[in-house]
Ligand SMILES: *[C@@H]1O[C@H](CO)[C@@H](O)[C@H](O)[C@H]1NC(C)=O
Ligand SMILES: *[C@@H]1O[C@H](CO)[C@@H](O)[C@H](O)[C@H]1NC(C)=O
Ligand SMILES: *[C@@H]1O[C@H](CO)[C@@H](O)[C@H](O)[C@H]1NC(C)=O
Ligand SMILES: *[C@@H]1O[C@H](CO)[C@@H](O)[C@H](O)[C@H]1NC(C)=O
Ligand SMILES: *[C@@H]1O[C@H](CO)[C@@H](O)[C@H](O)[C@H]1NC(C)=O
Ligand SMILES: *[C@@H]1O[C@H](CO)[C@@H](O)[C@H](O)[C@H]1NC(C)=O
């Protein structure tokens with residue numbers, strides 16, 4: 001049976017239990033809800049408390065971050081040697097006391113490795129400790145290895161952060177005109193770079209940046225935590241990134257990028273623009289096996305902003321995103337846009353668990369962007385307590401300046417949603433095309449989402465053309481054609497352009 005309408009008030013600790021379970025076992029048990037329904041009330045309360053405390057203690061640990069880990073005694077763990085030559089940051093004068101500035105030590109290490117390119121490059125081991133530093137650059141054929149308990153701490157005094165020209169496809173810093181702050185860990189025109197470890201941490205100490213941003217004390221756009229530009233053959237794995245001043249991990253105009261098994265954290269509230277990963281004009285990219293919980297989109301695929309992005313003309317394409325658990329309390333789990341003026345195509349997003357989020361998956365754009373979003377495949381998404389599940393928004397009007405072409409309408413087409421499930425969703429679908437930006441060739445297949453709301457107006461559409469194959473829940477809007485499981489047309493829609501968008505739900 002396809003209809004799986006769940007009780008409107010799911011047990012208050014449902015998500016906590018699910019999450020605690022996931023966190024400790026990296027596994028998901030989908031039958032949690034039925035389990036609760038059949039269990040005795042007292043036992044239920046006891047379980048709630050037990051799981052609550054599990055999560056409470058985890059969160060307490062997470063809140064104190066690297067410092068807590070650092071207090072633990074580390075068994076001396078053999079670090080793998082991934083390059084012919086490996087260095088220890090201490091050999092370059094590094095001091096991991098959390099106070100000494102290590103910028104020069106990092107720069108000397110990178111300089112040494114930059115001379116080893118022809119011999120296969122070099123590995124820089126960052127041992128346990130708190131290594132305070134200003135921004136520094138990576139080099140080609142380099143592996144940055146963060147041991148267990150190693151924390152690279154970004155200095156939070158902006159005077160230490162270099163200014164860089166705006167990204168060409170944005171024209172602007174993004175928050176301010178003119179130059180922008182560079183990233184804590186930066187690289188341009190590189191090849192063969194690895195950032196990995198035994199779950200060491202890169203911590204941007206974003207708190208003071210977020211505060212200054214809110215108080216409007218900054219004159220330039222904040223810097224990302226890690227930004228790699230115009231580079232290829234990049235691997236980032238097995239580490240934790242946290243509290244970035246701005247976007248966390250920003251690969252810009254890169255090719256062949258693998259991001260695997262990362263934990264990306266920032267407060268889910270009042271940590272503005274701390275997107276997890278922003279693939280921007282990138283191609284041939286895989287993001288997999290990550291846990292991301294941040295103050296903005298967990299992932300946002302981009303390709304430049306309005307006239308600047310159109311002129312730069314570099315799409316994001318051939319991107320595979322899979323096996324993630326994501327949380328975004330203020331934005332969305334996985335986004336495309338809103339800056340997509342160079343185009344976005346051939347993206348697969350599968351096996352994603354989105355919990356306690358405002359939106360699950362969103363495509364956002366506006367007149368003036370130009371470009372396209374096409375051949376996007378969503379498969380096996382689980383929504384666990386989200387307000388709006390699937391979103392397409394075509395009036396995200398945020399422009400760099402008045403120089404954009406209001407008639408540059410993006411093309412949205414070839415978007416499919418298969419095996420979409422979940423619980424506690426207020427509005428499962430809100431696809432808002434417009435006369436200028438109709439959403440074309442959308443497909444829904446195998447969807448059953450438990451809802452928290454009245455059953456009317458929860459599958460909202462405007463200017464959408466496409467189809468539903470088989471039965472889905474909730475029942476689709478009238479804009480879509482209906483097919484049976486065998487692919488035979490059941491009813492052709494005559495109201496693709498009708499609108500049933502209601503932001504009050
Ligand atoms: C790096 O050097 C420090 C100090 O000499 C030492 O304690 C640590 O074990 C070394 N770490 C690695 C990974 O070689
Ligand atoms: C880091 O790289 C950028 C871009 O190539 C360059 O402008 C800057 O001078 C470099 N910084 C250092 C300290 O080498
Ligand atoms: C993920 O990274 C952690 C350390 O951060 C490591 O212990 C674990 O084995 C990695 N998992 C996989 C599947 O590589
Ligand atoms: C890595 O560290 C983060 C933050 O301390 C933690 O949340 C995560 O569970 C750790 N990952 C593994 C695989 O131990
Ligand atoms: C911003 O500019 C103002 C006016 O020029 C200056 O007083 C202030 O120190 C600047 N702030 C920062 C963080 O650079
Ligand atoms: C992609 O980069 C990886 C290193 O991260 C490298 O091993 C692989 O050969 C590259 N693939 C291509 C097709 O260049």
Ligand SMILES: *[C@@H]1O[C@H](CO)[C@@H](O)[C@H](O)[C@H]1NC(C)=O
Nearest residue numbers: 196197198235237238260261
């Ligand atoms: C991640 O860490 C695990 C355990 O140390 C290791 O087996 C694996 O090769 C690492 N993966 C990557 C992609 O670095």
Ligand SMILES: *[C@@H]1O[C@H](CO)[C@@H](O)[C@H](O)[C@H]1NC(C)=O
Nearest residue numbers: 267268269270329330331358
């Ligand atoms: C989530 O965001 C809303 C604002 O959108 C805020 O009111 C709420 O406190 C946030 N929740 C948490 C747990 O931070």
Ligand SMILES: *[C@@H]1O[C@H](CO)[C@@H](O)[C@H](O)[C@H]1NC(C)=O
Nearest residue numbers: 284317318319320346347348
């Ligand atoms: C689409 O992207 C995938 C990687 O996710 C790639 O294997 C495939 O070749 C791409 N398809 C086209 C038509 O480029």
Ligand SMILES: *[C@@H]1O[C@H](CO)[C@@H](O)[C@H](O)[C@H]1NC(C)=O
Nearest residue numbers: 028323350351352353380382
């Ligand atoms: C669907 O995704 C979940 C993770 O969200 C995963 O556990 C499950 O195995 C996936 N199902 C399939 C059929 O791949």
Ligand SMILES: *[C@@H]1O[C@H](CO)[C@@H](O)[C@H](O)[C@H]1NC(C)=O
Nearest residue numbers: 375376413414415416441443
């Ligand atoms: C519709 O989109 C699907 C991908 O979801 C694609 O395979 C198909 O070719 C598209 N059809 C047309 C007519 O463009």
Ligand SMILES: *[C@@H]1O[C@H](CO)[C@@H](O)[C@H](O)[C@H]1NC(C)=O
Nearest residue numbers: 434435436438463494496497
């Ligand atoms: C729907 O609107 C599009 C323009 O967005 C137009 O081309 C099309 O003819 C309209 N279809 C109907 C049935 O009115």
